[in-house]
Amino acid sequence: MKYIILFILYISFFNASSQNTYDIRDPAENFGTKCSECLYVLNNIPTEVNRGIDVDEHQNIFFFMSDADWFYHLIKKGGDGLAIDLVLKNQYSCASDKVEYKNYISKGHLLPPIYLKDIKKNSVLTEEGGIIIKIGTIPDEYINLDYELNLVILKNKYCCQYTVLFNIRRYKWDLLDMGLFADSIMYKTKINDSGTGSQRIVIVSKKKMKFSVPFEKSKTSYSTEDIKPLYDSLMLNDYEIKKISIRAYSSVEGSTNYNLELQNKRAISIVKALQSYQNQEIEYEITTAENWMEFYYDINQTKYSELGSLSKKEIKKRLTDEVYLAELEPYLSKHRKAIIEIEFEKKEHKDMTDSELVSAFNKSVNNNDNVKMQELLDLAFSRIINGKSPNNFLGSFEIPNQLEFGSLMNNKDVYKYFLDLEDVQTTYQSMLQLNEMLPNNRKIAYNIISLKFLLWINGDVEMDPLLFKKEIKKLRSVGISSELVNRILVNYDIVMAEQYMIIRDYRNKDKMLKDIYYKYKNSSPNSSDLLKIAQFFVAYGKYDWAIKLLKPYVTQVDSDEDLLFYYINLTIIDLDITKKSEYKRILLNAIDINKERFCNLFNSTSKGGISFQILDNEVLKMNYCESCN
Incomplete structure (x- = not known):
């Protein structure tokens, strides 16, 4: 960094x-x-x-x-x-x-x-x-x-x-995750380990779901019966819950300490109720906050808009009036809720040992049962990435080199690559051989381009950039979605922008930047992609592009934390932006999501802050002094 x-x-x-x-x-x-x-x-x-x-x-x-x-x-x-x-x-x-x-x-x-x-x-x-x-x-x-x-x-x-x-x-360019196709697209990414401060590799192939659950005003806990309709709606079938992340929000009236304690109890009761439906222990992460962002948003342009100019302390005092509080209840009732994100993984056959799993796979090979073979191969891969089986366990699964098993061979090669059992070049050569066997297989075609791209940027293969761009675009003709093709094309533009920058060809560099901007301006990218593209624009001085790209994604109470704070990093020094009422709501949301991180923005530059001199801005100083001092 x-x-x-x-x-x-x-x-x-x-x-x-x-x-x-x-x-x-x-x-x-x-x-x-x-x-x-x-x-x-x-x-x-x-x-x-x-x-x-x-x-x-x-x-x-x-x-x-x-x-x-x-x-x-x-x-x-x-x-x-x-x-x-x-x-x-x-x-x-x-x-x-x-x-x-x-x-x-x-x-x-x-x-x-x-x-x-x-x-x-x-x-x-x-x-x-x-x-x-x-x-x-x-x-x-x-x-x-x-x-x-x-x-x-x-x-x-x-x-x-x-x-x-x-x-x-400011970050130098970083490529978007292109991933590889097994049964579905899979990604290998780095995440921060909060315990050690280091990074570790994880395989992103699990299902996720995000939704909102309203809280009743007087309800403090949720039983198994309360949660059953929610659990049934998940239609888990062959999946079980791996992890739950809950952002629990209270309305703003009353004691802050009481509100946060209440939300934590509600969130824990939801986790316990869901846990009762499965044996596999559920990992969970809970954050609690008062829902100031939506409060300020909902009272704007109503007869209660005067509250928008008051401090939190002043508003809480006004809300001790029971008559006034009752008038505001229709708004406050919408602010009590939990934003829940659930991560799923396939259920394991816990009664089957590794050797029994291999035997069952070999039996499926003899029966030409591709579906069962894939299920068992997936199970082996899942056990390895979860640390329940050794990395070399995958080598025990022998797949005949025959046309009907081509898709399985692709999946196994992808798994071996993600487990670092094979490098990029070896996996690329395997994919080329599979392509001769299955020349019209869209997943193999995608994997070849994705791996070839990595070889290109590592300097392991020489090729004409314009011809390679045509190869990338041809993926659409074999059934690869425009979304995935555009991700590779964005990476192509990122690499070419860097090459033009090295030779100081600013005109062509700017052309690449514009191509990226318009690809993402009209799409619905995930948070990770948005952050990388915004950081890329900032690395090339296009702050206004990064701000415009992020703006639609930071005005909701469930905004991604990293996106939200990066947007604040880029805008907090702009007086024209910070004086707007919507910016106050964005700051309040940042405080609710991670107050310590917000307060650290005002540290000196040598201590990782943006600058304590941004406290010249009266709006920022009010929020800082109210929340951090």
């Missing part, structure tokens, strides 16, 4: 005070003429050119820019230079007023400027064509304090730009 500092322009001039401004001059009413050249260059620097500041273990301050040529377009004369303004977090306490500038150039502690002559002495060029410059040192009295560094750009010693730096996560 890579962190890059995003620059946000902020220019403001004030009357000078007693603080030392060195030889830096205030352009004042002559700003347009004194700074025109500087602003022209800044406005024309490509969005792909990154800039930022870092501090090493010796407290040396470094400025970096990914394109040295553009830097020297900006800083090219003796009086051109850079300076640092050091700002402290304690200036932004909830008890203090808005931070004011001490003079036309500083709202903190201004460090000595560095000009072109010394910049050249203190700079090094990177192999990629960038530049790194030592521009100062943190004063001893600030080393142990929580601070941030703002950048001042000087033109002929005039202060032409004061820049607050925000820490926005």
